[in-house]
Each structure stands twice: as structure tokens, then as C-alpha cells.
Amino acid sequence: MINITFPDGAVRQYQKGTTAIDIARSISEGLARKVIAAGVNGQVWDASRPINEDAAIKLYSWNDAEGKNTFWHSSAHLMAEAVEGMFPGVKFWVGPPVENGFYYDMDLGDRKISEEDLVAIEKKMNELAKKNNKYVRKEIPKADAVKYFSDKGDEYKLDLLQNLNDGEITFYTQGNFTDLCRGPHIPNTGLIKAIKLTNIAGAYWKGDEKNKQLTRLYGVTFPSQKELDEYLALLEEAKKRDHRKLGKELGIYTMDDDVGPGLIMWMPNGTVIIEELEKLAKETEQEAGYKRVVTPHIAKESMYLTSGHLPYYADSMYPPMEMEGEKYYLKSMNCPHHHKIYAAEPKSYRDLPYRVAEYGTVYRYEQSGELFGLMRVRCLHMNDAHIYCTKDQFEEEFRAVNEMYLKYFKIFGIDKYVMRLSLHSADKLGKKYVNEPQLWIETEQMVRQVLINSKIPFVEVQDEAAFYGPKIDVQIWSVIGREFTLATNQVDFSQGRSFKLQYTTPDNQTETPLIIHRAPLGTHERFIGFLLEHYAGKLPLWLAPVQVKVLPISDKFLDYAKSVADKLKKSDIRAEVDDRNEKIGKKIRDTELMRVPYMLVVGEKEMNENKVAVRRQGKGDLGVKPVDEFVGEIKVEVKDRITE
């Protein structure tokens, strides 16, 4: 008998050679049906692999990342089986799971895969899945493995074998397909109930453009048709809400080859959003006692040597400008400049907490291939701030920052979010983490306590802290369920010392302040990308670039339309008149396409009675009302930042 320890600490005895599935079945048949992989002493295993020694076990279902990865990895093998059946002689490179599904790279010789082929492969995969073949794991001596793929004439797998040693080589077989594979896999192909092949692409072997181009087939699979349907609907919805598509249609941003990749230029409509976000941040921070500063975008190398960005962070920075024997760098973070502002005037305990905020612009180097719309860029704008405080003030300050996050989530209708408390790892002190064991434990406990006291949902993650202290990573979900990493809230007990920041205590000693780094909205780039998807481009009134469009039914009412727009503008409402010589139907359609929240249609009756016919986007006709009444209502909607 062996001892199996469960995640809750319970220990039960099983026969030697039991499997995760057996263990699940010993609990319930329903559970056994759901198990597709297992954590065994921290490694992910086949759920059907015999366990021969005492072990700590976790059961993974489709709902776990480990489960999904295993499921999709097995699906890649299933696709390979189908392809090999249809295209004999095909050679395979690697076929991993990815964020949403899997791919497999293959050498099809001179053959090209068409869209029709994809459909046929999908069909074949469904047939094979229904056979409910087992994924069978087999340990193989290296010589046997080499012989197998030599006989098959597969130079790609032989290349992979070069880097593997005897004793660590396994084959997996399902049905007629055998692959060199580390595993793990799901128990059998029958679990794969719904299949969609999504894309055909070219991929250079080993990512090197000097090598041969292989064919990469992408697919995604699910344990039920319902889940596939939901996924495809989400894809369709996400496509409609694609921030790059909306960004162009709504005149939000542009890029240009002469400016450079990843360098966003904010068009007038996008700038309205940026300025409204920053206005919200300013109001919020003013109330919370922050002061604002403006700092340059460059600094000398010496600054970044002090901060520790150089040499460790150099790969993420733009290269230096050399001038007068000095190297200047574009800033990739605002903190060092803020530390200099702190240090510019002597501080006493009376000046703390000292909270400095900036509408900061930083530059970070991302590989060209990683750049993606507003989500991955090289120039980042953010509402950034640093709080310098005593240890006694820390909890209150950190709590206030977290509450600011929640306040923002409410304004933007973000209902689903999680905070990840990232902790250090004791064995990496002095390497990945500042070597201050006591301070780590102390500040981690402070942060944990803040989260518990504020009843904020959070998870703890080991070994993901910042170099200088624990942090909270914030993840949010858009209304269509896509996940975004938003921002971090970090504790820093290290940079204050590096920059020799001090304050005098009531008894005239000098102390180093704790520093909180925070940027609740993350970067404007990513956040606006998120908002475009979240709202499908239909931004709430207060954020809408044009808030009201006045549509005269004909030129006869143009002057009246202008007078209405002028009245709105005087109340700081962004209003425009559609003065084109077009039919009212077309004016309404075009205004809807631009996602303008309010349309005011004006004709004879409205003009004579000093009224407007109000249409609200998404709500339709709201009836005719006096201009002043409408102005009064809309001012409240803007001021209170109401989200429809």
C-alpha cells in the first residue's frame, strides 16, 4: 500500500500502481469522469499513469489550466493522427498547447493544406475521437527511439532526440499514431467531443527564417459541443469588439512607419478618452491627498545604475543616446524621477505620507513580433504615482490604494477581478530578491492583512514578487469574459535606501520611508484597448469623444441645430452638428456607426417649440423634450460618470 496525500492534507492508502482515475473513482464516479490529468508530487502526470510510491496528489479537470493544457496537447496528437492518415509521409515537428487551443508544425513536402482539407481533417478527427482510443505511455531506450524514427525517415523527431538522454524518452500512442512525447495526456480520445480547426499558417523550422518553412495547423477542442459553440460565439463577439478595428473606425489612434512600431499616436477622439481618464485620476487623487509633478522622459545612466534598472533591465529599455561623454536613457519607469523629487527638499515625518502622481510617459523595448495594437506597445502613458510613508502609515496607505482600484472598477463596470498577491521565495534571497528576510515576511504579512481586512478576493502566488518587495497584480475580465492584466500595487523597501531617501522622525532621527508604487488604471494604451472591447466601442457618455450629434432634418433647420449644439458646448458637452446635405436616415445610421451616445433630431416642430427629439444609443427614441431639460439631464449623466 502507498500513502496518497490530498490537497487538504488528508492521507489515504491505495494499492501500489493505482492511478489518479482510480483514486477519483474511489471518491465518486462523477469525479472520475471529470479527471483528465493529475498533479503528482508537483508534476503533471497522465491520470492513467500508475503511481508506485507515496505521493501528494491533485486532480485536474477541464476547469484547471493543467487540465486544459493536457486536453489540447492530446488534441494535437489526435490532429496529427488524422493528418498522417490523410497525407502519408507527413513529418511532424512539435505540437504544443497554446493560450486557446493547440497547433502542430508539420512538413507536408510539396503539398499545401487548403480550407477544404481543414474541414476534412476535422471530420477525420471526430471519427478518431469517437473510437475512444487510449493514450498509451511507453518508456523507450534512446537507441530504439532513434531506430523507430530512422526507419520512418523523420529527421525532425531525430533532431529532437539528439537533446534527450536514455531513460527520459517516452512514446505516446493513440490508435494508429505514435509520437515522441514527454506527455502527459488525457486518458482517451473519447473525451474530445467538439473540434474546430481555426487556422493554417507558415512557420520556419525552429523559428529561423533560414530554415525550411513548415505548415502550422491551429485548432481548439472542448469536452462538449456547447462549450465550442460558446467559444465560437465569443470569438465572433471579440472580433466585432476588436480594439484595433474599433480604434480605426472611431478615429481613436493611428500608427505610422516613419514614427515607428509600437508608438501610438492618439487621434483627437482617442485623446478625449485619455484626457477624461486623466481627469478622473486627478480628481480622485486630489481628494486622496496626492500632489502632481512633471518630470523629463530621459535621465543619465547613473540614475538607472542607482535604481538597478541597469544593467538588469537593459533589454527592456531603448538603447542610450551618447552625448558629452554621458549616456542618456529614455525612462522605462517613473519611479527614479519621483525619488529625485522627494529628495529635492528635506522631509520630516510631518511631510509624510508624501504622494506624488504624474501623467507619465515611459518607453519600453518590446520585440517587434510581440507588438499588438494597444495591448503591447513601446510608448506607455500611465497615471503613475509613488507614496512615501512610514511603516506605521503603510497599512492605511496600501488599503487606500486598493480601494481606489475598487472605486475605478465600479465606475467602469468591471464586475470580475482578482488580485494576485505575489510573494518572494526564501531560497532566492540575495539573488532574485533583496536579501532582507525579516522585511519580506513583515511586508508580506502587512499586505495580506490589508487584503483580508478589506475583504478583497485574492490568491497568493509564490516567487512572483518584485525585486524590492511584495506586490499585488490585478486581473480583470471584460464583459465578454476575456482576461486582462491591468496593473500592480507594489511595496518597495529597497529603492528608498538606494536613493538615500530620508525623513526626520519626531525624535530627530533619520529613517528611510517605505515606498508604494501604484498605477491603478495600468497604461492608458492597454486600458483604452480594454474599454473598447468591454463597451464594444459604445463608450459611456462621459468618455465618448462626441457626446451629442445634432441632426437637422434639412438645411432649413441647420441654424437651429447649431444653436442647440452651441448651448450644449457652453455646458461643456462635446456636441457636433451633422451639416451634410444627406437624408435624415443616413445621418442617423452614420451617427450610430460612430457610437455617439445621443442624437438630437431637429425639424420644424422642434425648432418652433425650442425642443429636441432625443435618441439614445441602444435605447432608441426617448421622445421630444425642451432643450434646457435635455441639457440638464445630460450634464448630470456626465458629471456622475453613469455607465448605461
Place this chain on the structure above:
Amino acid sequence: MINITFPDGAVRQYQKGTTAIDIARSISEGLARKVIAAGVNGQVWDASRPINEDAAIKLYSWNDAEGKNTFWHSSAHLMAEAVEGMFPGVKFWVGPPVENGFYYDMDLGDRKISEEDLVAIEKKMNELAKKNNKYVRKEIPKADAVKYFSDKGDEYKLDLLQNLNDGEITFYTQGNFTDLCRGPHIPNTGLIKAIKLTNIAGAYWKGDEKNKQLTRLYGVTFPSQKELDEYLALLEEAKKRDHRKLGKELGIYTMDDDVGPGLIMWMPNGTVIIEELEKLAKETEQEAGYKRVVTPHIAKESMYLTSGHLPYYADSMYPPMEMEGEKYYLKSMNCPHHHKIYAAEPKSYRDLPYRVAEYGTVYRYEQSGELFGLMRVRCLHMNDAHIYCTKDQFEEEFRAVNEMYLKYFKIFGIDKYVMRLSLHSADKLGKKYVNEPQLWIETEQMVRQVLINSKIPFVEVQDEAAFYGPKIDVQIWSVIGREFTLATNQVDFSQGRSFKLQYTTPDNQTETPLIIHRAPLGTHERFIGFLLEHYAGKLPLWLAPVQVKVLPISDKFLDYAKSVADKLKKSDIRAEVDDRNEKIGKKIRDTELMRVPYMLVVGEKEMNENKVAVRRQGKGDLGVKPVDEFVGEIKVEVKDRITE
């Protein structure tokens, strides 16, 4: 007889050999007394130099720049005469007029000049001036000149002679002092009525630190004691108002070695001013139909090759960052980015005028030695904008920009200003200026007409236009009479073509828009420097970093003081409480030092009656009034941007 043409076109006949003084005397004795130099056919001459041919003449008095320069140049010779009398063997290098006065560089061997020496030299100069010696001009063959200075053993003047040719060498003598000099000079030393030697400095010969260090004596002279007294008073006042001193005292800005020279970091108090200025600009521009954009601070080399900044402007830019085989430059101007924004969406005549504004930050390289407080910096923030318009729209747009300048001048109490209309020079077309003779004449006339129609005082200056079109340079004077170059308003008929900017006309042709470049407040750096001097740090209420300080007479009234401050903050007034345990007298003095516009003193009586005792900076006690009444009054003063 020769014909003398006056500036107004009148022609009068004079004896050959007449002088500017003679000519002035022929008009009036009073005029003759005032003439200290003359323009003869465009060159500045001695007023006493014989005129032997027909000539166009201008008479220069102390009030002309040419007059002042001549006066101070002659004063440098007078100082040299005094120094040579007191320190025999002294050798002189050069002694030019400068912005306020003159200097002379000299080699005194091992001797050092002390402050006492300066007083003695001043005294000697006064004695020599009273002798009323003539400045006598003499043309000298090169050989004779070389012999004269060889005999004197003066290697410095011999060095100067190396670069001069026979026939262009003149000596000037007054009293016992003879100098190699191109002139011109004032008629006699008696005109110099008031003398002040201001400074002793070291200066390397020819500015090269490998050469010997010479002694540089600075001085300033005037035609009357009254003018010297006024000048010294101005200096004293300017010292009190020095923006560097005030900038530090009031927590406006700081600099740091690790960031770099000329890179201003705006402290919280300075950032309030920046944000208020930008808020004013946004309001003004929104009303005027501008849209806002945000663009990155860098772009690829190709952009600046298109714009023409490279290679011509390369010396004024930071060096490039090389990355992925591309060179990226920090932007030194915002225009190219704005052109890209214009080009990002197709434009029709209906979209024009297209006005894009940005709170832009640019980086320019200035020599370290040229950097000066906020006046000469390397990172410049500005409310920048570009207007793209048709030729028909130009006059109206340009007029509107000029009127925006005047609106700002009024807000900031700038009573004295001049606009310089800078024109091209026909002989430099295709070299210094775009080779479009017709467009130059046309746009210059358009600009001139706008100025005339708007009745704005202006002067015309030849050969000072921008490469791409005529411009208006704006000069303003602070209340203490110091001059600042503020900003420019430029026409550009060239970059539109370089960037292939277009719009479709009503008849479906494509045309290139005219571009107006404008930044009415210049850079925030220089403008805030100006404001600190202009207001002696006592900023008007709407700009003041802290607008109201509430001073409780003792701790007993601290809560009441805080409630008053909270009420003010709720009305968006920047209010603070002096919660220190200090005597009320000290609180008042410290608040005055920080130039806070309003102080509210609160004690027993005020608390019981819900009132405040109001003190206005510069006005003293304004009596006790109910809190709400004060809040109401101060809100109006802020909103209307009233300057006391």
C-alpha cells in the same frame, strides 16, 4: 555737393565731407547733441566721419540699438585707456558691446584686479570722460599697424592683424589710448556721463581652455546718471525677482545631476502652474475649435529627413538611439507628428481648417554653457498646435491666432509687446528659403495685412523668416522692463508638400493645405520663468500653487481651521492649514514668504460666528467675513482669472 537721402525719402544736398553730426545740426542743435552714430548706406559709421559721396543716412541716438552698441563700444575703449594708465604693460584682446554694457579681455601678466581696483578704474574713467576727448579714426597701412603693435610688444593685436588686409585696417585714438578697431565710435568721451564697472571674470583666450586665461572686466555706461540709477535699481529688482531664486524658495522646480543638465523636474507647486496654464490653453482652444492629440516623443530618422530637420537641424537635436537597424530621435518639434495625424485619415475641404493642439514635450540640445535656469533648457513643454487650412481660410485663421496672443497678454498683464514680422530675402531663395518667390510675396502680404487689419503694433525684419515661410516673432516685456522672446506664429507652405498632405476640393481636385505653426505661450519653462519675475513670485490667485492658507491662532481652533479648508477644497480652491505649533505672527510671516494670496486667521470669535479674518497679500487686512461669503468671492476671482 552730395545728395543725402533721409529715411522718409527726402533728399537734401550737403558739402562733400559733411558728417552725420553736421547734418543733424543742420536740422537742429538739439538733434545734433543726441546723435552718437549714423547709418550710412546700411553700415554703421562714426557720426563724425566725413561723407564724401551720395548716401542714404539714418541718425542713431542712445534710444537705438546701434546707438547703444556704439556708446558701449566706445566705453570699452575708455575703460582700456584707464586700465593702461594704471597698469602699464597691460595687453588687450577684444572689447565688444554686449546685451547690457560692454567688456574688455586683457592680459595683466601676474597682476590680479581687485574690487578696489574696479572702483579706482571707474574713478579714472570718469576723469578721462570729463576731458571730452575726441575718438579719432585713422586708416593705417598694414605694415605700419604691425610695426606699431610689434614696438608695443602686443602679441594679441598682432594676432588680430593676421586676419586683416591692407586697406581695411583702422586705428581709433582717444586721449592717450590707441586701439586697432573697426569702429564706429561716438564723437567724444564727454557723452559718457555715468559709469559702473559690474564684474571681473576669467576668460580663456579665444575661448579655448588650452590657452592662457585673460581677465575680463565688465561695465555699463549711460548718457546720464539718472539712467544709471534706474538701471541699478532694475538690477536690484531683477535680483529679487530672479526666477531661479524664486523657483527654489517656492518649490517650483528642481534639477539633478543624475537626470542631467537643462532637464527641469517640476515640483508639485510648479506643476500646479503648468496645469493651470494648460487648462487655460485647453479652454481657449476648445472655444476656438481645436482638437487635442497625444503623440510619442520619438520618431525614426526617416521622419526627420522628410521634414528637413535632418541633417540641417541635427546639431540642435539629441543624438539618435540605434535599434533594429533604425535610428530613433527624440523629437525637437511636434510638427512632423501632427502632420502624420493629419494624414492618418483622408481629408476634404469640409474638414478644414483642421486644428490640432498638443501639450507637447520636445528635446533640444543646447550647449551646457548656454543653459540658464528655466530660460534655456533642454526639455521644453509647450502648448503647441498646427492649423491646416486653405488659402482662403488663411487670413481668418492667422488673425485668430494673433488675437489669441493678445487675449493671453491681457490675462497676464503684459502691456508692452512687439510683433516682428520676419520676411525672406530674395537673393537667398533656394538656399536659406524654399524657392517659391511668388508664394513668399503672397504669404508675406497676407501676414502683413492681418497685422495691419488687426491694428497690432509690428516691425518688419528682412531675412529672418523660417525656411518654409514668413513668421511673426513675439517679444514681451515684464513689468520691470526686461525683454523676453516669447513665441512665434509661422506660415508654412512647404512641409505640407514634403509630407504629401492633401485635401479634396469641392470640385474633387487635390490640394496641399497651408500650415500655421503656433505656440502662443512659448515654452512653459520660459513662460513660467517670465511669470515668476513679472509677478515677483506673487502669482495671481488662479495660478498660485496654494491659494488660501488657514492659520488657527492656537491648536484649539485647529478643527475649525480644517473645516474651513475642507469647505474651500470642495469648491476646488487649493487650501492648506498651518497646523504647526507656532505663534500666529510666525505663521503669517511664513505664509507671506511663500507668497500665498489669501490668509485666513481663525480664533475664538471666528469659530463662534462661523467666520474668517481675511488677509490679502499686498493688501493686508480685509476684515472678518462669513466663510460662505469668502468662498463665493474667491471662486469668482479664480474663475475670472483676475490679476490683482
